[in-house]
Amino acid sequence: MITLKDVLAQEKKTELSHFNLKDVDGLVDSLKKIGKDDFNKVCILIKINQRIVYFHAGDQTTNENNLWIKKKENVVDAFDHSSLFKKIAYQDNPESFYKESGLSPKDYAIVGGGYPIAIENTGVIGSLIVSGLTDTGDHELAYNALLDFKSSIN
Numbered sequence: 001m002i003t004l005k006d007v008l009a010q011e012k013k014t015e016l017s018h019f020n021l022k023d024v025d026g027l028v029d030s031l032k033k034i035g036k037d038d039f040n041k042v043c044i045l046i047k048i049n050q051r052i053v054y055f056h057a058g059d060q061t062t063n064e065n066n067l068w069i070k071k072k073e074n075v076v077d078a079f080d081h082s083s084l085f086k087k088i089a090y091q092d093n094p095e096s097f098y099k100e101s102g103l104s105p106k107d108y109a110i111v112g113g114g115y116p117i118a119i120e121n122t123g124v125i126g127s128l129i130v131s132g133l134t135d136t137g138d139h140e141l142a143y144n145a146l147l148d149f150k151s152s153i154n
Contacts, residue, residue, distance in 0.1 A: 002136070007085045014146040015118045017153065019125060024053050027128070030148040031056075035141055042132030042141070045069050048117070049125060050077070061132050068131040072114030072138075074107055080124040083114030084139040113138030115146065 019027075024046060032039050039058060043065040046054035057065070075083040078101075087110045090097040097103075097110050112135035117126035128146065130138040 002084070002088065004085065004088050007082055007088060010143050011082060011085070011116060011118065014115075014143060014150060015120045016146075016150055017120055019117055019119060020048065021053060023149075023153070024048075026152060027145065027149045028054060028056070030145040030152065031141065034145045034148055038133060038137075038141065042130050042138070043069050045073060045127070045129040046117075047073070047126045047129075053126075058132060065131040068109060068111075068113070069129050071107060071109035072111065072131065073127060073129045074103075075110060076114040076116050076124075076127040076129070078103070078108070080116055082112070082116060082139060082142075083110060084112035084135065086110040087112060087135070111135040113142065115139065115142035117146070 027046060031044060035042065041060045042058050043061045044056040045052060072083045075086055079086060086097060090110055094110060098105055113130045115128045116124040117128055118124045128142045130142050132138065133141065
């Protein structure tokens with residue numbers, strides 16, 4: 001099972017040398033390449049500096065996926081970590097996350113699929129959110145697509 005230490009290592013490993021509007025198409029290409037047939041099963045949101053710069057709704061998705069996107073996005077925006085990081089941190093008592101943070105489960109979901117986009121020596125500048133697979137599948141798609149994209153720009 002994946003641990004907090006593993007997720008932190010993944011987040012560090014996917015830090016990019018740069019990411020801006022010119023790079024969005026390259027990341028989308030990586031998502032399509034890594035996702036293969038799953039690309040049509042997911043909704044994907046990419047943000048830079050709180051601005052939505054890309055949205056994809058696969059033909060096998062519903063509005064429910066959009067609702068999960070927003071909840072996962074809120075977690076990444078609030079904590080600058082993946083939503084899976086928070087899920088693992090609170091796996092023994094998920095309700096304590098909401099109690100301690102004062103946040104609502106209506107607006108925040110500590111499940112996998114929300115992933116920070118970070119720049120080396122700068123920090124988190126955006127997010128990549130996936131919904132439609134299992135929560136760990138959503139996380140893995142985001143992680144592996146960012147790794148693939150990173151290898152294409154280095």
